[in-house]
Amino acid sequence: MRLIGAELRCVRGGREIFAGLDFELRAGEGLLVTGPNGAGKSSLLRLVAGLLRPASGRVALEGAGPDRATPELAHYLGHLDPLKPSLTVAENLGFWTAFLGGGTGGTAHALATAGLAELKALPAAYLSAGQRRRLSIARLLAVKRPLWLLDEPTSTLDVAGQASFAALMRAHLADGGLILAATHVPLGLDGARELCLGPPSTPLEGRGGG
Amino acid sequence: MAAILALLVRDLRVAVRLGGGALTGVLFFLIVVTLMPFAVGPDLALLRRIGPAILWLGALLASLLALDRLLAADYEDGSLDLILMGRAPLELVVLVKAVAHWLTTGLPLVLAAPLLGLLLNLDAATGGIVALTLLAGTPALTFLGLIGAALAVTLRRGGLLLAVLVLPLTVPVLIFGVAASNAAIVGPAPFGAPFSVLCALTLMSLVLGPFAAAAALRHGAE
Numbered sequence: 001m002r003l004i005g006a007e008l009r010c011v012r013g014g015r016e017i018f019a020g021l022d023f024e025l026r027a028g029e030g031l032l033v034t035g036p037n038g039a040g041k042s043s044l045l046r047l048v049a050g051l052l053r054p055a056s057g058r059v060a061l062e063g064a065g066p067d068r069a070t071p072e073l074a075h076y077l078g079h080l081d082p083l084k085p086s087l088t089v090a091e092n093l094g095f096w097t098a099f100l101g102g103g104t105g106g107t108a109h110a111l112a113t114a115g116l117a118e119l120k121a122l123p124a125a126y127l128s129a130g131q132r133r134r135l136s137i138a139r140l141l142a143v144k145r146p147l148w149l150l151d152e153p154t155s156t157l158d159v160a161g162q163a164s165f166a167a168l169m170r171a172h173l174a175d176g177g178l179i180l181a182a183t184h185v186p187l188g189l190d191g192a193r194e195l196c197l198g199p200p201s202t203p204l205e206g207r208g209g210g
Numbered sequence: 211m212a213a214i215l216a217l218l219v220r221d222l223r224v225a226v227r228l229g230g231g232a233l234t235g236v237l238f239f240l241i242v243v244t245l246m247p248f249a250v251g252p253d254l255a256l257l258r259r260i261g262p263a264i265l266w267l268g269a270l271l272a273s274l275l276a277l278d279r280l281l282a283a284d285y286e287d288g289s290l291d292l293i294l295m296g297r298a299p300l301e302l303v304v305l306v307k308a309v310a311h312w313l314t315t316g317l318p319l320v321l322a323a324p325l326l327g328l329l330l331n332l333d334a335a336t337g338g339i340v341a342l343t344l345l346a347g348t349p350a351l352t353f354l355g356l357i358g359a360a361l362a363v364t365l366r367r368g369g370l371l372l373a374v375l376v377l378p379l380t381v382p383v384l385i386f387g388v389a390a391s392n393a394a395i396v397g398p399a400p401f402g403a404p405f406s407v408l409c410a411l412t413l414m415s416l417v418l419g420p421f422a423a424a425a426a427l428r429h430g431a432e
Contacts, residue, residue: 051291071295080288084220086227091220098216099296 001063001146002026003048003070003178008057010043017043021057023195027146030169030179030192039198041182042079045149048180049076061147074147075140081132085125089116092124093138100143110142113168115161129156137165140172148172150181163188213298214306221310224283231279232314235272236322242268243326254331261330262340262391266384268326269319269344270351274373276315277355278362280307281427285363290427300424308356308419316348332395339394339401343408347387350412353419354379360423364430383411 008021017040025031033041046052048059050071061070083092093107111117114134119127127135133156140148148169154162166188169179173189181187225232246264247257281304284290293303323344327337358376365371389404 049291049295051294072297074295076291076295078288078291080286080291082284082287082289082292084224084287084289086224087220091223095216095220096292099213099220099298100292101213101297 001061001176001178003059003061003147003180005044005048005059006057008044008047008059009055010040010047010052011055012043012052016055018197021197025178025180027176027178028173030173030181030187030189032187032189032192032194033180033182033197034184034194035197041197042151044197045076045078045151045180045182048147049074049149051076064146070147073145074149075143075145076149076151077136077140077153078151081136083124083127083132083135086123088121088123089127089135090120092135093142096139097142100139100145106142107138110138113141114138115164130158130161133157134161137168141168146177148177148179148181150179150183152183153181154183154185154187213296214302217293217298217303218306218310221307222314225310225314231276232318235276235315236318238275239268239272239319239322240326242271243329247329258331259396261327261332261336262343262395263388264330265323265327265332265340266344266347266388266391269323269348270380270384272319273316273348273351274355274376276311277352277359277376278372280311280356280359281363281423282359290363294427300427301420304356304360304423304427305420308352308423311356312349312352316352320344320348336395340391343387343390343405346390346405346408346412347383350383350408350415351380353412353415354383356419357422357426360426360430364426383408386411 003025005021005023009019010017021044023031033044035041043052047054048070050069059070061073064073082096087095090107090111093111097107108117111120114137116131116134116138119131124132124135133153137153154165157165169187169189173179179189179192181189243264250256250260281290284293294300296303320341323341324334324337327340332340355372355376357379358372361375362372386404386408389399390401390408393399393404394401
């Protein structure tokens with residue numbers, strides 16, 4: 001299985017974000033998308049997830065079988081954690097597991113792995129930002145999908161959480177999965193290639209500078 | 211199918227939990243209907259004559275009140291992204307969301323109508339008839355509102371735009387809903403004709419609403 005992006009061009013709000021972008025990702029490989037703010041990292045992930053349409057070019061997951069579209073084989077971990085505050089931790093995860101088509105057996109194990117086993121009866125409204133992110137990560141574990149699209153996955157995690165998420169990502173890659181991650185910080189994926197987008201960053205100008 | 215069922219259960223749960231807003235619509239309905247006699251005055255004959263119209267207007271405004279959350283809540287917390295990526299057909303997904311929305315906001319209005327009719331000098335039988343027309347008509351309000359909710363999410367503009375988009379579409383529903391109620395109460399026009407048109411409007415919106423809303427959401431991905 002491999003993910004291919006060919007001649008991708010992305011236009012948003014009449015402004016070209018990137019053009020002529022090629023990349024290839026094979027099973028067991030991680031690709032880190034880096035670049036300054038506004039370079040199109042999140043847009044690239046949303047293109048692959050099918051949430052944006054490319055102005056030209058194509059994205060395809062090859063070797064996945066004829067009747068499965070790329071979005072159905074991908075987990076998208078965006079900036080937002082899709083949780084309902086009035087539902088408990090277990091109900092939130094249970095819903096996404098059922099909706100995304102996973103078996104119900106994996107949710108308890110996924111919660112335990114994400115470090116939320118003790119909080120499963122707590123309404124999600126009371127979770128901290130890091131705990132909300134852990135609950136989103138539990139979704140990746142509860143439903144098996146080969147392609148993980150991660151947008152700044154560790155931004156709210158504590159040090160221990162970052163380390164255990166890095167271990168989860170390595171396990172996913174060892175299992176033949178693919179990871180496309182937009183990030184500013186090292187994710188702990190050794191041997192992952194890097195795709196640098198966009199122009200060099202303009203530094204924030206200080207007062208009286210320039 | 212399991213995905214669709216899970217979505218229905220989740221939406222119903224969210225709506226009935228604290229802060230879900232399932233009862234807010236009924237309370238708003240109650241307030242609007244209670245205010246009317248204060249505004250119109252204690253003329254019992256007049257209240258009885260315009261009672262069905264007041265109930266219908268109150269139900270229309272109350273159902274509009276909750277429409278804002280129908281898709282916007284899922285958009286704001288990122289759920290809509292995952293729903294769009296899912297295998298379940300988008301038309302079916304928005305249909306189920308609208309059904310859950312009607313069950314938790316439309317159906318309580320229908321059940322409250324005979325009770326509130328007493329405040330407008332409508333007897334139990336008359337209140338029951340108005341409730342029957344609401345039962346036939348409020349699904350149309352929800353499914354027409356679904357189109358507006360999808361457009362509001364796509365255009366990233368909230369509440370007020372939704373009301374302006376949806377209210378003109380609901381005019382035929384209001385006309386035939388009130389006409390059917392009045393026909394049954396004061397006559398002499400037959401009840402069947404406007405009631406059939408009302409049912410037809412609901413069935414049409416049931417088909418059009420999900421397709422239009424899904425198309426709007428897909429278009430929003432561009």
